Amino acid sequence: MTFSLAIVVPAYNESDVIDIFHARIGAVLDGIDATARVIYVDDGSSDDTWQKLSAIASADTRAIAVRLSRNFGKEAAMTAGLDAADADAVVVIDADLQDPPELIPQLIARWREGFDVVYATRGERDGETRLKKFTSAAFYRVMERLSDTPLPRDTGDFRLLSRRAVAALGGLRERQRFMKGLFAWIGYRQTSVVYHRDARHAGTTKWNYWRLGNLAIEGITSFSAAPLRVATWVGLSAAVISFLYGIWVLIKVVAWGDPVRGYPTLMVVILFLGGIQLLALGIIGEYVGRTYAETKRRPLYYVESRLGGEPPVA
Template sequence: MIPSPVSPMSKLTVVVPAYNESEGLRDFHARLAAVLDGLDLEAEVLYVDDGSRDDTYEIMCQLRAADPRVSTLRLSRNFGKELALTAGLDHVDADAAVVIDSDLQDPPELIPTFVQHWHEGYDVVYGTRASRAGETGFKKMTASGFYRVMGRLSATPIPRDTGDFRLLSRRALDALKQVRERQRFMKGLFTWVGFRQLSVVYHRDPRHAGQTKWNYWKLWNFAIDGITSFSGAPLKVATYFGMLTALCSFLFGLWVLGKAMLYGDPVRGYPSLMVVVLFLGGVQLIALGVIGEYLGRLYVESKQRPLYLIDEYHRPHDGARAPASP
């Protein structure tokens, strides 16, 4: 059943998580404000400071003082983008929310298109990158490989070449609020909630100002989080690889035994023995590492700590509020 179109007089919140983005925040808000001025609905902006070390939060407060549509939320420390994004979405009381980064790689001018499709009855409208300007060939290649690996391993069909830039309806937000896992891969969770989803293809621009906070080590760990959060395939691979290794070792053992019985065996063979021992030891360590990744996630989940802690939360022209963290 197709939902009825949303009333054009609905309310929209734009959630903007940021970490050390002081250099380009004012330019971002200028472009975003121009877009919101052209929308035929009530719109507001929620800036989430993920424990920045520069004056990002001070600039957010200045924007709040100058624009009555701006709210600010400051976390007690740097919790990472996934949890900063979760904090922002948890505080959305509008009919829909748009998630966008403040580096202007994702164009705010695409928001009216998202809103149009939302009014047509779609619950999740996400941007799919046709190109990624300003990024190295190696990063483009690894990003493409990651999305394709995720597509094969995950039972949840995660769209390729798609980031966090998207619109979520109220019922999609409510569904997402029910998912409180600590190790969060938001791109997968956005898809996991289901409902009617639509892709909008666009060309991604280079970063407007500042430096990216994602180095290759962080991207590698992010990829591991994504794979282990939405697939048990690595555990199966370790099992199958262990079985294959055991079979090869058994066959090799039969060959050694047969050779010794037929031709005898001098006391040589140290190199081949070391190769076998090191190979089997390596396979065992890899399998233990894979198991350890999943066990570590179970350990984190079992402690049931809050997802994030809030230092300050300001609505426009309101005093500071620090609501209880989840």
């Protein structure tokens, strides 16, 4: 039975690979009995990604190119693509070809079995350092422990969503977006397809350890209050230890006397308690900052240009 399919592709400075990606995704779509659209979202690229996407949209009637007014980040770019998608099934995939487009028919097959979300779980991972693999695995396992909404392990954004799953995501307009968590939070029937992740085909990754660290903080603070509880327990433990130490100092002075030689101990105690307080304030500040950003209710993104397909409905 013929169905409609939309492929959402966020792209940021992907000039080196975008033509090859479109050729491969086109070959995949040729073998699928579906009315297909490929929605490219240029997230304010500084190279000639937009020029190449414009050419693709002009040459291929299945392609739609959307350009955001600036770089809003991958999470916002994915949201823009999902907002533009109107199909029975929607696939989200990166343009760097680490996630193979040839896996899409397998995702569709599982969706036809009645699943609303079919996510691709990484098995083998080429082109990544041991440190990158370790930190990635550690992040998913920490999130599994901390979050009230368990995230599937070793799973990125590459997945298929049913129409009602996309509609559910469309109702989540929070500004501090962690899409992997939102995909899991909506629930519905979800399953996985394990695949071999290739090395990046061309270009360089945009995700250095600084950005990955910020994304990890975003995920933890968006889907868990555990850091606040940890700060509470650490503060309580420090207070108890300080109280017991104070009693010990008092007993020692009363029983044996004590010349004034406690400067190093005093400094250690002050620095310890000061460090604990600053850590707790930093954690609280992360949550307060996110609350402040949400209260401003700014739009998630602005579209500068759109080529191909039907004009968007206001």
